[in-house]
Amino acid sequence: MPYTGDVTPGGPPDVRALDALTITKMSVGPMDNNAYLLRCATTGEQLLIDAANEAPRLLSLIGDDGLSTVVTTHRHMDHWVALEEVVAASGARPVAHPADAGELPVPCDTVHDGDSVRVGACELEVIHLVGHTPGSIALLYRDPAGTAHLFTGDSLFPGGVGNTRGNAADFASLLHDVSTKLFDRLLDETWFYPGHGKDSTLGAERPSLPDWHARGW
Template sequence: MPHALHRRRAPGGPPDVRTLDALTITKVSVGPMDNNAYLLRCTETGSLLLVDAANEAPRLLSLLDGTPLSTVVTTHRHMDHWVALEAVVAETGARSVAHEADAGELPVTSDTVHDGDIITVGDCPLEVIHLVGHTPGSIALLYDDPTGIHHLFTGDSLFPGGVGNTRGDKANFASLIGDVERKLFDRLPDDTWFYPGHGKDSTLGAERASLPEWHARGW
């Protein structure tokens, strides 16, 4: 089983890298809110996709190493996940992608996606999973490695220890935990590795037994 990519280093620390057969995942924490940004590289084509241009545009651009960036996907509308988006898009010409319900809050014009849509990075497909509650247009991206396990980029909808913040709104919490349980835990196996918008990554199996506790506590 692969090791956790990020062991909660302070923002500004060196990136962590996981190499799969067809995809390389580079994870970097940017400040000041310990946001994770993920650069995905298709092995076959060299194509690049960035998940959340959260902050520190020069640092994110340095990860490209001169390779063109094709796409930036923003997992949700909260500003700490797109501070660097305008600068990265302006520098690279990459297209911006977000869910229709959140795209209007971003600082650049974005192509919109919906639940079940596929975003590609080279030869590697990423399935859009819409998870309503943290924001109306929060999404996760699922990569089903044909030679390995599932890899899931969850933004702020799922963390080790619970779902994302719904600020005490009972309806939003019910929506989010319902979507997370039905669309992620009920569908995907325990060895699915997930990468959140802040802090450490984990597996669904490590979190599954805690679902009743999350329901009971209401956050």
């Protein structure tokens, strides 16, 4: 079955196999959060993006091959309910941005804008996007054999940037960072994977940037 990125809480995961990296997307309840398991094709090493909830399902998805790293995209609780249990069961290294790491239930190694996080032979670039929270991050994988793949947490969705709760300064910051660090740098073909709901591409969303700016959310 071709990858669509359409997953539902309690439903089966969707799998996208690239040459060097396999991406498995699964939705966990009760808030329809996306969790992403990345597996290096060369080494078999695995990394999880957002241990959001339902630790038993996440651990079943991880399987017997172990987990090296858990990256939390931001501090909001619906993205880390299962973090403590997954880390305890797997021994994985938890990673977050320092501006949000103190709000998480386990001590984390911290990363900054421009740093890299590795999963086996594959490298993920950390992109700091300020606004949804002070320490929100995205992870960028530049596939040597194809397009770029971007994991945006709650900073970018199909149809707009993440919720800034009516705070004009936070919205301006987030739209600025998303515009300059994502849309200005990356090609239209870049596929992005958000913290909730369906995927999209930067090209599909790019024409709407002026509308997002004008509406203010």
